[in-house]
Amino acid sequence: MVNLDIHIVGVGNLGSSLATGLNNINKDFNVHLYDQNPEFSPMKNSVIKNEIDFINDGVLVLCIKPKDIKQFISSYSDKISDNVLICSVLAGVETSYFEKYFDNKILRLMPNLSIKKNTWFIPYTKNYDDDYLSFLKILNKLGSISEYDEKLFHVITSIYGSGPAWYLELSAKIVEAGQKLGLENAEANRIVEELVNSLPSLISEEGFAKTVDKIKSPNGTTEAGLNSLEMDSFDKIIHNAINSATNRSKEISQEINND
Ligand SMILES: NC(=O)c1ccc[n+]([C@@H]2O[C@H](COP(=O)([O-])OP(=O)(O)OC[C@H]3O[C@@H](n4cnc5c(N)ncnc54)[C@H](OP(=O)(O)O)[C@@H]3O)[C@@H](O)[C@H]2O)c1
Numbered sequence: 650m651v652n653l654d655i656h657i658v659g660v661g662n663l664g665s666s667l668a669t670g671l672n673n674i675n676k677d678f679n680v681h682l683y684d685q686n687p688e689f690s691p692m693k694n695s696v697i698k699n700e701i702d703f704i705n706d707g708v709l710v711l712c713i714k715p716k717d718i719k720q721f722i723s724s725y726s727d728k729i730s731d732n733v734l735i736c737s738v739l740a741g742v743e744t745s746y747f748e749k750y751f752d753n754k755i756l757r758l759m760p761n762l763s764i765k766k767n768t769w770f771i772p773y774t775k776n777y778d779d780d781y782l783s784f785l786k787i788l789n790k791l792g793s794i795s796e797y798d799e800k801l802f803h804v805i806t807s808i809y810g811s812g813p814a815w816y817l818e819l820s821a822k823i824v825e826a827g828q829k830l831g832l833e834n835a836e837a838n839r840i841v842e843e844l845v846n847s848l849p850s851l852i853s854e855e856g857f858a859k860t861v862d863k864i865k866s867p868n869g870t871t872e873a874g875l876n877s878l879e880m881d882s883f884d885k886i887i888h889n890a891i892n893s894a895t896n897r898s899k900e901i902s903q904e905i906n907n908d
Contacts, residue, residue, distance in 0.1 A: 653678040653782060654707030658721070660684040660697055663738055664712030666765035668695075673767050674790045703728045708784050710736045715901050718742055719908055722750050729753070734782050740806045741901025744776050744799060754781050758788075759802060759810045767791050772809060774799040803902075807894035815890065820845055 657664050660682050671680050687697035709729060713721060718739060735747055736756040747755045754777040763769050769792035780786060788794050797805060820841050827837035851860055865871035
């Protein structure tokens with residue numbers, strides 16, 4: 650049996666994380682990398698090409714920024730055969746955009762950078778029925794996958810694609826607070842890293858709010874901090890951030906379509 654060819658275009662943050670994740674499980678496919686300014690080769694002995702020659706079959710995974718998609722399509726649309734599964738991780742760029750230029754099957758993913766550790770969850774949507782080229786089966790080896798209506802992709806992009814940034818920004822602010830209250834920078838970083846590492850063990854089926862309840866005790870330290878968050882409208886701050894990111898995804902869709 651001939652191995653599936655997976656072509657990753659754009660070997661930046663996301664493309665290199667995907668290549669690393671695929672390399673960790675690579676058995677039945679060949680990964681080809683393309684970037685106009687390659688800085689990082691995620692795999693030993695792998696070559697990053699500057700340009701696509703012609704892609705006759707297999708999977709093309711687009712990991713470029715939304716601003717570069719128009720240029721990519723004008724340069725390469727005639728170098729991609731209709732057999733190729735086109736897979737996109739681009740925030741805000743809808744399946745219907747690709748359908749204007751390609752007759753190919755289109756798969757849209759919204760991963761985050763955790764893909765490099767093979768712990769990813771991949772929300773996806775697609776414009777075909779079956780598991781063409783068994784690519785979903787391969788993605789499923791990287792973590793778990795779940796199909797969503799594309800209408801939900803703006804908010805999914807905001808809470809999952811951008812999501813690590815919300816937690817990491819919060820962690821950075823906790824480090825800053827720890828420092829202001831007497832810890833050395835290295836100590837504060839170490840403690841917050843350990844804290845973040847401990848969180849997965851606290852995720853349970855009963856939901857986040859109930860677990861928070863278990864940490865706090867009446868008139869205790871956690872309750873004092875939670876009350877302060879409430880006084881400062883933490884819920885509003887978070888809602889506004891998620892809403893801004895969701896709206897930006899909608900704006901990108903409009904900008905790309907009007908371009
Ligand atoms: N980063 C995340 O956490 C994340 C999460 C979910 C989804 N995404 C999506 O993933 C995509 C990539 O994000 P990123 O953070 O990985 O961006 P990035 O680090 O800027 O990587 C994109 C790479 O693609 C290259 N490139 C641009 N046009 C190209 C072309 N025609 N042929 C070959 N290479 C080309 C860029 O080169 P230059 O630098 O020279 O332009 C750059 O190296 C975005 O669409 C984003 O919405 C990202």
